[in-house]
Amino acid sequence: MNKKKQPVQGVSLVSMINKNSTLAEECRIIRSNIQFSAVDREMKSIAITSSSMSEGKSTVAANLAVLFADSGKKTLLVDGDLRRPTVALTFKQSNHIGLSTLLTDMNGSIHDVVRDSNIPELSILTAGPKPPNPSEMLNSNRMLEVMETLEEMFDLIIYDLPPISNITDAQIVAARTNGTVLVSRQQQTKKSEFLKAVNSLKMAKANVIGVVYNGMKKNSDSYYYYG
Template sequence: MLSRSNKKSKKNNNSKRQLITHTEPKSPISEQYRTIRTNLSYSSVDKKMQVILITSADPSAGKSTTAANIAVAYSQSGNRTLLIDGDMRKPTVHHTFELPNQQGLSNAIVNDEMSVYSMIHESMIPSLYVLTAGPVPPNPSELIASQKMEHMIEEFRTEFDTIIIDTPPVLAVTDATVFSNYTDGTLMVINAQDNNRNSINKAKNNLEKANANILGIIMNNVKNKASDDYYYYKYYG
């Protein structure tokens, strides 16, 4: 069993590794995230990509790490950025940013007396704000489909330049497809080492049935031919 100090050290190391755009801004992986940010900025001529949903077909694709680093990349460009942990079933964003999660998105939706802005945290990164998921509710899909959720997203549009929403995998639950109704575009993250074409196609079809604007896919865990680096990200629009 790890001692308390070792547990804390391991947690800090994991956070640093996950937020590579912050800890190693000159690394090739960080540059890939900035490229994704640039591609998203130019993905639509007529409509600004302000609210972006990030999901995956299956679990363990790296979507939460991707969402966090894309949010960091936007904040580094001077954008006032909000990262929302929309995965109220298995939230992880509070671990990545080492934030409390006693109050968050689930509280803001069900409690009209609490201001959502009192639950938004300033992160250690300038211009990056985080809304954690909050306590796990019994009915996440119903909360996401509520008018309160829709109104919050519209209000966030007036307060932030960019909003990144991390959601559960498409094939696991309906949360991502419901969230897609409030967003300008959707990115799907895929683990290249576990590339299941049937799952990817099914997830894509589910998103299209919900009229999601699929901007592209991000392949992670792709081996970089120039090294043994397996944490190389590629974006395909």
């Protein structure tokens, strides 16, 4: 019997709710480590993905976007998960237009779909209506054109991508970004799926800059580990 899919929900912005919390501080550490990985080259785009569902990749992506914006970078969070989007829900915005709209309309303007998040220096691009062919749309020349234009408009773009298992969406976009972060969750992520995800990213020639080990409790407070 197939497991019933959980309804899609927005994620908690711990970096905004309580900026002094342990979780927020650990997200800052992840942000710093990403910055350190870009010492020799400019990091304009980052892909966040996972090996399977419910490992926390959208939470990591959204909170990192908030923290990079908080550091003064003009940041854009793109919902590249065209199948199970969360960004619109997280920021309480409509998803009637978004990335899929932009990829469908060759004459569409990026300015019409990029929105203010109500957080200084942070903009969002929601996924838009679910298309029948997400992989083909993300692998199109139009997508490459959009990504290049966004890099001219923003200091940093963070792509919240779908899990790697069974679909190629994340591989396609990750290969076109400067760096990829893979999120896993303690006592949930299967080693075989994780290794498969790493190999899939390597095959796509994505630049994996780190892994966030989500849910790790080294002590009574710690939740995230980056390595």
